[in-house]
Amino acid sequence: xxxxxxxxxxxxxxxxxxxxxxxxxxxxxxxxxxxxxxxxxxxxxxxxxxxxxxxxxxxxxxxxxxxxxxxxxxxxxxxxxxxxxxxxxxxxxxxxxxxxxxxxxxxxxxxxxxxxxxxxxxxxxxxxxxxxxxxxxxxxxxxxxxxxxxxxxxxxxxxxxxxxxxxxxxxxxxxxxxxxxxxxxxxxxxxxxxxxxxxxxxxxxxxxxxxxxxxxxxxxxxxxxxxxxxxxxxxxxxxxxxx
Amino acid sequence: xxxxxxxxxxxxxxxxxxxxxxxxxxxxxxxxxxxxxxxxxxxxxxxxxxxxxxxxxxxxxxxxxxxxxxxxxxxxxxxxxxxxxxxxxxxxxxxxxxxxxxxxxxxxxxxxxxxxxxxxxxxxxxxxxxxxxxxxxxxxxxxxxxxxxxxxxxxxxxxxxxxxxxxxxxxxxxxxxxxxxxxxxxxxxxxxxxxxxxxxxxxxxxxxxxxxxxxxxxxxxxxxxxxxxxxxxxxxxxxxxxx
Numbered sequence: 385x386x387x388x389x390x391x392x393x394x395x396x397x398x399x400x401x402x403x404x405x406x407x408x409x410x411x412x413x414x415x416x417x418x419x420x421x422x423x424x425x426x427x428x429x430x431x432x433x434x435x436x437x438x439x440x441x442x443x444x445x446x447x448x449x450x451x452x453x454x455x456x457x458x459x460x461x462x463x464x465x466x467x468x469x470x471x472x473x474x475x476x477x478x479x480x481x482x483x484x485x486x487x488x489x490x491x492x493x494x495x496x497x498x499x500x501x502x503x504x505x506x507x508x509x510x511x512x513x514x515x516x517x518x519x520x521x522x523x524x525x526x527x528x529x530x531x532x533x534x535x536x537x538x539x540x541x542x543x544x545x546x547x548x549x550x551x552x553x554x555x556x557x558x559x560x561x562x563x564x565x566x567x568x569x570x571x572x573x574x575x576x577x578x579x580x581x582x583x584x585x586x587x588x589x590x591x592x593x594x595x596x597x598x599x600x601x602x603x604x605x606x607x608x609x610x611x612x613x614x615x616x617x618x619x620x621x622x623x624x625x626x627x
Numbered sequence: 628x629x630x631x632x633x634x635x636x637x638x639x640x641x642x643x644x645x646x647x648x649x650x651x652x653x654x655x656x657x658x659x660x661x662x663x664x665x666x667x668x669x670x671x672x673x674x675x676x677x678x679x680x681x682x683x684x685x686x687x688x689x690x691x692x693x694x695x696x697x698x699x700x701x702x703x704x705x706x707x708x709x710x711x712x713x714x715x716x717x718x719x720x721x722x723x724x725x726x727x728x729x730x731x732x733x734x735x736x737x738x739x740x741x742x743x744x745x746x747x748x749x750x751x752x753x754x755x756x757x758x759x760x761x762x763x764x765x766x767x768x769x770x771x772x773x774x775x776x777x778x779x780x781x782x783x784x785x786x787x788x789x790x791x792x793x794x795x796x797x798x799x800x801x802x803x804x805x806x807x808x809x810x811x812x813x814x815x816x817x818x819x820x821x822x823x824x825x826x827x828x829x830x831x832x833x834x835x836x837x838x839x840x841x842x843x844x845x846x847x848x849x850x851x852x853x854x855x856x857x858x859x860x861x862x863x864x865x866x867x868x869x870x
Contacts, residue, residue, distance in 0.1 A: 576834070576843070587830075590845070591819070599854075600819070602833070602843035611842075613867060617860070624856060 385512040396446045403512050406505050407463045408456040409433050411442045412518055416452070419520025421626045422513060424506060424546075425455045426528030426536050429494075432462030441527065441615055449619050452519045456509055458535065459501040473497055488585065492558025495534030502535045503542055510545055523626040527618060529553040529573065529610070530580075537589075541565035548625035550618045553578065553607060555585025556592055563592035570595045571621045573610055574602040581607065628755040639689045646755050649748050650706045651699040652676050654685045655761055659695070662763025664869045665756060667749060667789075668698045669771030669779050672737075675705030684770065684858050692862050695762045699752055701778065702744040716740055731828065735801025738777030745778045746785055753788055766869040770861060772796040772816065772853070773823075780832075784808035791868035793861045796821065796850060798828025799835055806835035813838045814864045816853055817845040824850065 388400040392414050399410045412420075423445050427435050433455040442453040457463055460470040473494050480487040514521050526549040528536035533554040540549045541562045549566070552573030556563070570593050574586040590600045599621075603611050631643040635657045642653045655663075666688050670678050676698040685696040700706055703713040716737050723730040757764050769792040771779035776797040783792045784805045792809070795816030799806070813836050817829040833843045842864075846854050 596847065598847060600843065600845035602845070604839065604841060616863070620859070620863070 385515075394443065394447070396443050403456075403509055404505075406456050406509070407433065408454060408509060410513060410516075411446050411453040413446055413450055416518045418518065419522050420450055420452050420518065421523040421525065421622070422452045422454065422510070422519050423449075423525045423527055423622065424510065425453055426502075426506075426526065426532030426539070427455060427458060427461070428529060429531035430461070431531075433457045434462075437529075441618070444615050445527075445619060445622070448616075449623060451525075451622070452513070454509060454513050456502075456505060458531070459498050459505070470494075470497065488555055488557040488582075491534070495531060496558055498531070499535045499538045503539045506535075506539050507543055510543070514545075523547045525549065525622045525626070526551075530607070533589075534559070537566060537593075538562040540568055540570075548622055550621060552601075553581060553586070553610070554589060555581045556588040557585065559589060560592055563589060564594050566593050567595055569597035569621075569625050570599075571618060572598060572600050573614060574600060575607055575609060576602050576604045577606055579606045628758075637686065637690070639686050646699075646752055647748075649699050649752070650676065651697060651752060653756060653759075654689050654696040656689055656693055659761040661761065662765050663693055663695050663761065664766040664768065664865070665695045665697065665753070665762050666692075666768045666770055666865065667753065668696055669745075669749075669769065669775030669782070670698060670701060670704070671772060672774035673704070674774075676700045677705075680772075684861070687858050688770075688862060688865070691859075692866060694768075694865070695756070697752060697756050699745075699748060701774070702741050702748070713737075713740065731798055731800040731825075734777070738774060739801055741774070742778045742781045746782045749778075749782055750786055753786070757788075766790045768792065768865045768869070769794075773850070776832075777802065780809060780836075781805040783811055783813075791865055793864060795844075796824060796829070796853070797832060798824045799831040800828065802832060803835055806832060807837050809836045810838055812840035812864075812868050813842075814861060815841060815843050816857060817843060818850055818852060819845050819847045820849055822849045 385403045390399045395414045397412050397414050401408050445451045445453050460466045477490045480490050513519050524545045526546050530553040533551040537559050540546045548569045550571045572590045628646045633642045638657045640655050640657050644651050668681050688694045688696050703709045720733045723733050756762050767788045769789050773796040776794040780802045783789045791812045793814045815833045
């Protein structure tokens, strides 16, 4: 793990790093000392580790929860090179969208392709970040919407260190098997008027999660219109499960 | 409004009262002085103003939110006499249940019968309680599950003083018209494995609420198994809308 830069503002210290050539960012309270819970945030499709929604959420998790937050550029996203195969998958997805097709299966293909690489990267990042004094081997949470959910479901299923996950804005396509292996508590967000994910598909993904403790939050609005108060609700959800 | 008794415990003062022969209870913080938001809680079918779920919720709303809480015995419930017509409606409902019928329409008939009387009683109670110094004409919320939702939807639709409502555990049957007139923010609770309300009917009631600001919370479990943390979530919902 190689730290590249460190800046602080509004009570939050931001450190950029790379880990085995994966670019990442770690946010901690400016006056941090000693161990604290860690949230891994997975960004959406076409976004990156410092997308505005990630930064805004991370700042609240740090300042209001006292948590550490880490985000990585997903494979083929942000500062990372794009492979030919990914470029082809995205081109097919876009062509399907333009043609007005139901692209759920194509989206699932893309997520599956990315998850194969992203899940072990996130596991390595957890290990590296938990070795830092100001994080430590405490509770771990995961937060990811849309593509961040498509990668987050297999990650949460595979990684026993994840004690609670906030997921959502995605349907069941391609995720049934992984969802049936998720046993950590989940708070699942669904946009009631989602223009990309059919309501029934989102409800089906929530239904498929094997977690005994799971809670669905549905709000009016389109895919990108999750209300601000859900960040506060996610904070409370993590705090409740971190004990 | 005639006060009958006053007791205090655990930081909560409880005053029993009658208002035009309707028995009610008012809970306030033990050290209350000056105005505060008011929550009206509507109990479930066969229950009463001091049912354990009402008392537990009221205590948290008072001690954690600093709110005043009022509950009334619904018509034909608690300490109130039962009319012949109500007795007949309940007998028909029970016979339907025993016969394994879908009783949604019968339940809607019962709620409609009760709401006609309960809505003006609750409006009168709001007026009377808001005239007290330690309540005042501040924000008003409504909380009611199951029958408390069946009466609460027409009440929230009819009463502009209700600024936010927590409703749930009921389906759309008989409530479409009133739901289309609910414009106050609503937090709606649905039990994912409800043994009395079909999931699709609960989702349909949430869908039918005209509120621009509404949020659905669904949790695993049967009708009576709403998780404890939803009381905290209701508190935060009210606090958010009381400003």
